[in-house]
Amino acid sequence: MKWEDSLEKIKGVGPKRREALAKAGIKTVGSLLSYYPRKYIDRSVFGKPEQFFEDQEISLKATVLDKGRVQRIRGNLSIFTVPLLWQENKISAVFFNQPYLKGTFQENQDYYFYGKVKKAYGGTKITNPQYVIASNPGKFFELTPVYRNIQGIPGSVIPKALSQIFAGDLEVRDSMPEEIRSSEKLLDMKSALKVIHFPQTAEDVIQGIERLKFNEALKINMGIMSSAREKRYSDIEINLFAGLESFIGSLPYDLTASQRSVIDDIIADFEHGQVMNRLVQGDVGSGKTVIAVIAAFLMAQNGYQTAYMAPTEILAQQHGRSFSDLLKNTGITVEVVTGSLKAKEKRAILERVAKGQVSVIIGTHALIQQSVDYYNLGLVITDEQHRFGVKQRSQLSLKGNQPHTMVMSATPIPRTLALILYGDLSVSYIDELPKGRKPIKTYCYNEASLYKILGFVQEQMSKGRQTFVICPFIEASEELEEVRDTESVYLELLQKIEPGFRMACLHGRLKSEDKESIIEAFNQGEIDCLVATSIIEVGIDVPNVSTIVILSAERFGLSQLHQLRGRVGRGNHQSFCFLVTNSKSEDTLARMKVIVNNRNGRKIADEDFKLRGPGDYFGFKQHGLPKLGLLNPTEELALIKRTKEIAEVIFESHNHEMRIFRDDVLKSFYIDIADISFN
Numbered sequence: 121m122k123w124e125d126s127l128e129k130i131k132g133v134g135p136k137r138r139e140a141l142a143k144a145g146i147k148t149v150g151s152l153l154s155y156y157p158r159k160y161i162d163r164s165v166f167g168k169p170e171q172f173f174e175d176q177e178i179s180l181k182a183t184v185l186d187k188g189r190v191q192r193i194r195g196n197l198s199i200f201t202v203p204l205l206w207q208e209n210k211i212s213a214v215f216f217n218q219p220y221l222k223g224t225f226q227e228n229q230d231y232y233f234y235g236k237v238k239k240a241y242g243g244t245k246i247t248n249p250q251y252v253i254a255s256n257p258g259k260f261f262e263l264t265p266v267y268r269n270i271q272g273i274p275g276s277v278i279p280k281a282l283s284q285i286f287a288g289d290l291e292v293r294d295s296m297p298e299e300i301r302s303s304e305k306l307l308d309m310k311s312a313l314k315v316i317h318f319p320q321t322a323e324d325v326i327q328g329i330e331r332l333k334f335n336e337a338l339k340i341n342m343g344i345m346s347s348a349r350e351k352r353y354s355d356i357e358i359n360l361f362a363g364l365e366s367f368i369g370s371l372p373y374d375l376t377a378s379q380r381s382v383i384d385d386i387i388a389d390f391e392h393g394q395v396m397n398r399l400v401q402g403d404v405g406s407g408k409t410v411i412a413v414i415a416a417f418l419m420a421q422n423g424y425q426t427a428y429m430a431p432t433e434i435l436a437q438q439h440g441r442s443f444s445d446l447l448k449n450t451g452i453t454v455e456v457v458t459g460s461l462k463a464k465e466k467r468a469i470l471e472r473v474a475k476g477q478v479s480v481i482i483g484t485h486a487l488i489q490q491s492v493d494y495y496n497l498g499l500v501i502t503d504e505q506h507r508f509g510v511k512q513r514s515q516l517s518l519k520g521n522q523p524h525t526m527v528m529s530a531t532p533i534p535r536t537l538a539l540i541l542y543g544d545l546s547v548s549y550i551d552e553l554p555k556g557r558k559p560i561k562t563y564c565y566n567e568a569s570l571y572k573i574l575g576f577v578q579e580q581m582s583k584g585r586q587t588f589v590i591c592p593f594i595e596a597s598e599e600l601e602e603v604r605d606t607e608s609v610y611l612e613l614l615q616k617i618e619p620g621f622r623m624a625c626l627h628g629r630l631k632s633e634d635k636e637s638i639i640e641a642f643n644q645g646e647i648d649c650l651v652a653t654s655i656i657e658v659g660i661d662v663p664n665v666s667t668i669v670i671l672s673a674e675r676f677g678l679s680q681l682h683q684l685r686g687r688v689g690r691g692n693h694q695s696f697c698f699l700v701t702n703s704k705s706e707d708t709l710a711r712m713k714v715i716v717n718n719r720n721g722r723k724i725a726d727e728d729f730k731l732r733g734p735g736d737y738f739g740f741k742q743h744g745l746p747k748l749g750l751l752n753p754t755e756e757l758a759l760i761k762r763t764k765e766i767a768e769v770i771f772e773s774h775n776h777e778m779r780i781f782r783d784d785v786l787k788s789f790y791i792d793i794a795d796i797s798f799n
Contacts, residue, residue, distance in 0.1 A: 122291045123150035130281045140272030149285055153292075153313050155278065156332075156750055157265035160325060163234045163250070164261050169209040179234045179261075180246070181254060182206040182213075186227050190219045204233075204246075211237070211244040213251070230254035240602070263319050282317045295784050296335070297777045300766060307331045329750055336751035337759045341767035342785050355521055356498045358390035358422045367417050371410065371446065378402075378550040382411050385548045389524065390418070396524035402550030403721040404686025405557065408528045409439065411550070412501050413446045415526060420452045420479040424498025427519070428482045431503060433458045433632070434639060438661055439503070440482045447480070457483035457492070460632060487519075494519050501526045530683065530721070551720070559719050560689040564673070564699040564712040573698050574616055577667050581621050581648045585666035585693070589613065589651045590684055592675035594627045602702060604671035610651040617649065626652040657683045663691030673699040674708045681715050682724050 125148060127133045127141060138147075146152050167178030188202035200215040202225050213233060215221055225231070235249030252260040267278045294301075294309035301308070307315070312331035315324035368375060375383075382400055389396035402408045416426035428443075430436040440456035447454060455469045455478045466486075472478045476495030481487065500523050565573065577587050593605035610625040617623065624647045626638050635655075641647050643662055650656070657680065668688045673681060681699065689695040699712050718724050751759075770778050 121149050121285055121288050123148065123153070123293065125149045127152065127281070130284050132277060133281055137273060137277060140270060144270045144273075146270075149290075152278075152281060153285065153317075155267065156316055158268045159266050160319070160322075161234070161250075161264040161266055162322065163232070163264075167237060169207050169211075169244075177234060177236050179232060180206050180237070181230060181232055182211070184225045184227055184229050184231060185210075187225055188213075188222060190222050209244070211246060213249055214245045214247050216248060218248075226253075232257055232260060234260075263322065263325070265317060265319070279317075286314055286318065295781050297775070297781050299775070299777070304334065306334055309335075333751045333756060333759060334763065337756060337763040338767060339785055340751075341760070341764040342770065342782065345764075345767050345771060346786055353393055354395045354524065356424060356524065358418060358424075358498075360421050361387065361418070363421055364414070364418060367450065368414065370449065374555055375410070376407065376550070376552045376554060378552045379407055379411060382548040382550055383414055385546070386411075386415055386526070387418075389546070395522050396526065396546075398525070398546045398548060399527045399529060400548050400550065401529050403553070404530050404683055405553060405690055406530075406550040407554050408530070408550060409442050410446065412439075412503075412526070412528060413443055415499060415501070416443070416480045417447065417450065417452065419498045420450075422498070424496050424523075425473070425476070425478070425494055426480045426499040426501065427487050427494065427497060427523075428480065428501045429487050429503065430482065430484060433460060433484055434635070434660070435503065436483050437636075442661075443480055443482060452479045453477065454480040454482065457481060457486050459484060459486050461486075492519065497521075497523045499524045499526065501528060503528045530686070556692055557689060558692070558694050560685055560695045560697050562685065562697040562699070562716045564701065564709075564716050567671075567700055567702050570671075570700060571616070573669055573700070574613070576696075577649070577669065578618060578621070580666050580696075584664070586642070586645065586647070586662060586664050587649045588656060588665060588668040588684075588687060589649060590656070590668065590670045591651065591653060592672050594629055594653060602672075603675055606651050606653055609671060613649065613651060621648040622646065623649045623651065626650055626655060628653060628655050654680060654684060656687055660687060661690060662687075665690070666693055666695045667698070668696075669698045669700060671700045673712060674701045674703040674705070678711055678714060678724055679721075682721050685715070 121129060127138050127146070127148065129149075133141070141147070141152075144155075146155055161177070163179045165178055167180055182204035183206075185203040185205055188200055191199045191201065193199060196217075198217055198219045200218055200221050202213040202215075204211050204213055230253075231251050232254055233246055233249040233251045235246045237244065237246045250260075252258065265279070267275075269275070270278075290310065292310040292313065296306070296309070300306075306312075307327055307330075309331070312328040315328035316332065319325045319328070382402075385398065386396070389398060400408055400411055402411075412428060416428070419426045428439060430439055436456055436458055440454060443454045453472075455473065457466065457469055457473075461469070469478070470492060473481055474493040474495060481494075486492070497519050500519075502525075577589075581587060589609060591604040591606045591609050593603055595607045596605050606625050606627050610623070613623060624638050624641065626635060626642075630638070638647070638650070639660060642650050642660065645664060654676065665688045668685060670676065670681065670684055676684070685697045688697060697715075699715060701708065701712060703709070714724055770782050773779065
């Protein structure tokens, strides 16, 4: 089989399954080979009763004490519990919604179990374990790849299809120059793919991953280097700066020295004559929006339009209000374009945009649709870089004649890492908060103190302040019963908080109009306490909010906790953040301590990097850049740096093989740095 062959050649993958695989981006043999396991199960790792690690799966050998019992909870939900003896310790194997297992286990028989062991209410449990009778373990201890579920595809289909591919005469082109492969001691591509999907040992997997990560890291650096070498001169002339200081003086607050420095960088870019491509990185609440407003003001003064692309409609609407308020006495027109606009209203706005009657256009992905024509687009601003990629920014840039580009990001990244990841951008930092802002007082408690926290919350609300209560889940999970969810917490708080306070619940499953209604009511001060998921992480800017309570805080990444905390402290009054966790893990408590002791996002990023690597900087998994499957650039600084050196050699080399390799990579290359998977 060849890399580009259709999946039609694989037995067991009929039309319906091909359609389901295609929806997941798997259409060819090559794309199936590039569908890497999300993890490997190594059941040879046995645990001891005295060692408990949260979220770590282990194997254990235990004796079944009796055949177990099924307990009906509600409706069709059930729990099947089997009592075990594990090295003189009594524990329970707990299976959710698997009542058919009753009668499977033999009393006084030894079994191997594999799963997560945790101390919970009612004793020690191993939840939904895999198991096998100890006298006949079979392949139980083999290293097993686990793939992400694909709707409509049974779990056995992917391994069987891959087995067929490798059983035949598979052709895999390896364009990596032999000179590089030998010097870096890398496997050839076919061997790397085989050990990724069919490893014999953990060392096999490591070798395969090293080769594939190397490919991805080299590709990133070659793409960035190629972009950086393309110096483009701008036809956009920004000559009028006379009204700038007067406008800055009319703002309702004084700019910080950091904000002034960023404005100087932007003006220097405009005066230099080349197309600006700048990342403005500032902490939550540091005043990035006013930088965007000032840049848009300069554009309008010089006869150009600004397009500002926000990641969500909520944030687009918020920025629409902010821009309109700050520009209200300048004669500069602002319009918001989102997908939810009525057709007639949207058409009218776009007609004004096309005629040049609108200077600032704010919206979501709607701004890059074919139906949007700009009269004289001079500046493209994208907000929250982790939601947009180079590809999307370039789509918006194509709407004008090489417009300037500015990227706004609140994601805390160490400086050295930012310079690597955003090698195609110049970087400016806002590293101080606006004057008058008081540091947010942050505390960490266990859930036993929740009643005291709620008492404090009610005191704040009685003073006219508002509150967020944040949960990681929307609804209760039987497998993670200790993790808090919005629906249960909302009902609980209705009972615990005095009736006079107005409450609401906000999460992603609500209809758009319901979400907008709740957010608008909260913005207007008509809701005192908002129970929500991390949906409020961006898009809600209410100076009157003084308190945020984050339940099951261990379920959030440090960057996300910092972003959530940034939803308060936006007014002149003292604000508070309470992190609530029942976790006893030393790692978790150390991470909570980082948030409690630090206010600066970049400092948090650096501390997190020292603690456990930056895998959760971005707080949520991101998708895109299908060519990148195994590399997490934030955890591979040494590899990124090494492949940057090799990319420079490739670009400077006159070696025929290296030049062919360079051309092959760049021919098929597009890069969405922001869409790399950080998980």
